[in-house]
Amino acid sequence: MTEDPKSAWKAGAGLSRRGFLHAGAAGLAGVPLAGCTAAPDSGDSGRRPALTRPEGVEDDAWSHIREHFILQPGTAYMNNASLGMPPASVAEAVGAGYEALSRDPLRGKNELGAFIASNVVPRMAAYLGAATDEIVLTRNASEALHMGTVGIRLERGDEVLVTSQEHPAGRRPWDYRAAQDGIKVNTVFVPSPLESGEQAIGLVEEALTPATRVIAFCHVTRGGHLYPVRGLCSLARERGIVSHVDGAQAVGMFPVDLHALGCDTYSASLHKWLLGPMGTGVFFVRAGARDRVGSAFAPDGEGGMAAYQPPGTSSLPLRAALAASLDLAEAMGPGNVAARTRHLSDYLKARLAALQGVTILSGATPATSCPGSTIFEQEGVDAVEAVGLVAQRGRIHIDEHQRDGHNAIRISTHVYNTTGEIDRLVDVLQTLSP
Numbered sequence: 001m002t003e004d005p006k007s008a009w010k011a012g013a014g015l016s017r018r019g020f021l022h023a024g025a026a027g028l029a030g031v032p033l034a035g036c037t038a039a040p041d042s043g044d045s046g047r048r049p050a051l052t053r054p055e056g057v058e059d060d061a062w063s064h065i066r067e068h069f070i071l072q073p074g075t076a077y078m079n080n081a082s083l084g085m086p087p088a089s090v091a092e093a094v095g096a097g098y099e100a101l102s103r104d105p106l107r108g109k110n111e112l113g114a115f116i117a118s119n120v121v122p123r124m125a126a127y128l129g130a131a132t133d134e135i136v137l138t139r140n141a142s143e144a145l146h147m148g149t150v151g152i153r154l155e156r157g158d159e160v161l162v163t164s165q166e167h168p169a170g171r172r173p174w175d176y177r178a179a180q181d182g183i184k185v186n187t188v189f190v191p192s193p194l195e196s197g198e199q200a201i202g203l204v205e206e207a208l209t210p211a212t213r214v215i216a217f218c219h220v221t222r223g224g225h226l227y228p229v230r231g232l233c234s235l236a237r238e239r240g241i242v243s244h245v246d247g248a249q250a251v252g253m254f255p256v257d258l259h260a261l262g263c264d265t266y267s268a269s270l271h272k273w274l275l276g277p278m279g280t281g282v283f284f285v286r287a288g289a290r291d292r293v294g295s296a297f298a299p300d301g302e303g304g305m306a307a308y309q310p311p312g313t314s315s316l317p318l319r320a321a322l323a324a325s326l327d328l329a330e331a332m333g334p335g336n337v338a339a340r341t342r343h344l345s346d347y348l349k350a351r352l353a354a355l356q357g358v359t360i361l362s363g364a365t366p367a368t369s370c371p372g373s374t375i376f377e378q379e380g381v382d383a384v385e386a387v388g389l390v391a392q393r394g395r396i397h398i399d400e401h402q403r404d405g406h407n408a409i410r411i412s413t414h415v416y417n418t419t420g421e422i423d424r425l426v427d428v429l430q431t432l433s434p
């Protein structure tokens, strides 16, 4: 055990970006942890295949990635849009972090904190195309969205435009501000599915008024519709309006480059498509937008991005374990993840299209539908009941999307799903039709 309280985590940070968690079997398990006489057992990590980049989109090319997940055999998980299924390395890293805290709380806390600052945050920023001092980690997208909403400087009478497809986490804090601060929240109806990105931009543009100061919208909606974020942000910028983007359903599913998107704030979950530990998210404020986005934690506006970080206790083991999620994400490559998830969704859509009574509601083109989530209605089938029946009959976990006027079933597949699992799903769906 080393005398320098930060050395263990520094040692990790000094390894290659992908290397830290592999240096020791389960990531955090491999370095001398605070107070540990022995590093926690890494379980099966030594038997897992190397994290090499898959070539192509077929199941075979991704089978070694699948081996990094410990889902119980016989179950298929297709509900990533609700909660991602973290790889074993993430679960092990969370355990190792808590063990460090249990063995020596003060030292564990210092070491975890130093590791997060020196490794996780810079890597996360790079992964998102942001500068290190433009992001802070949060507990989820909701917290980040709330921080942005309460922070954006507005005056009585100012207007905010939100779309009809926002998650309550993206909508309700605005309603709160309307009641408290006398701002006006306008809602623009966006159809599900979108016809095109231009359609969404046109609708938003028409709904702007001279008093609009913020446009708040999703990158990907809960139904999997892909919004033209770059175009919407550029429209906002041209009009001097703040763009406040909800990326909960985007980060980890396809490449996200925040500088290229041009948004002022961006909030995301890291426990969905990035497969991070449950209870992790990120909040981005573009460096040039800080004067328009304050922080409740720094009323004087001082402190750079650190001013947005809630000063209280946070779950350091969860945040440190994001290094393991990044290891996986970086090894796979965000573009490859998008291609693989798109391949699986295309396969699903082709199988669904051949079923009697099924209407696919996802956007018809990749420009309007995200790679990983698919929604559809099945004649005579209640979507909420379908979720239970599919779990019962096929041990397959899916979700419903009874919103935006739909009675839809939502299937959200990630890289580790297979075409065989999709075939199984389609077989079970067929048993649901009256």
Ligand SMILES: Cc1ncc(COP(=O)(O)O)c(C=O)c1O
Binding pocket: 081, 082, 139, 140, 141, 142, 143, 167, 169, 170, 218, 220, 221, 222, 246, 248, 249, 268, 269, 270, 281
């Ligand atoms: C579009 C969208 N925004 C926000 C959220 C909230 O995310 P979190 O659970 O990370 O707060 C979700 C969760 O499903 C979502 O789909």
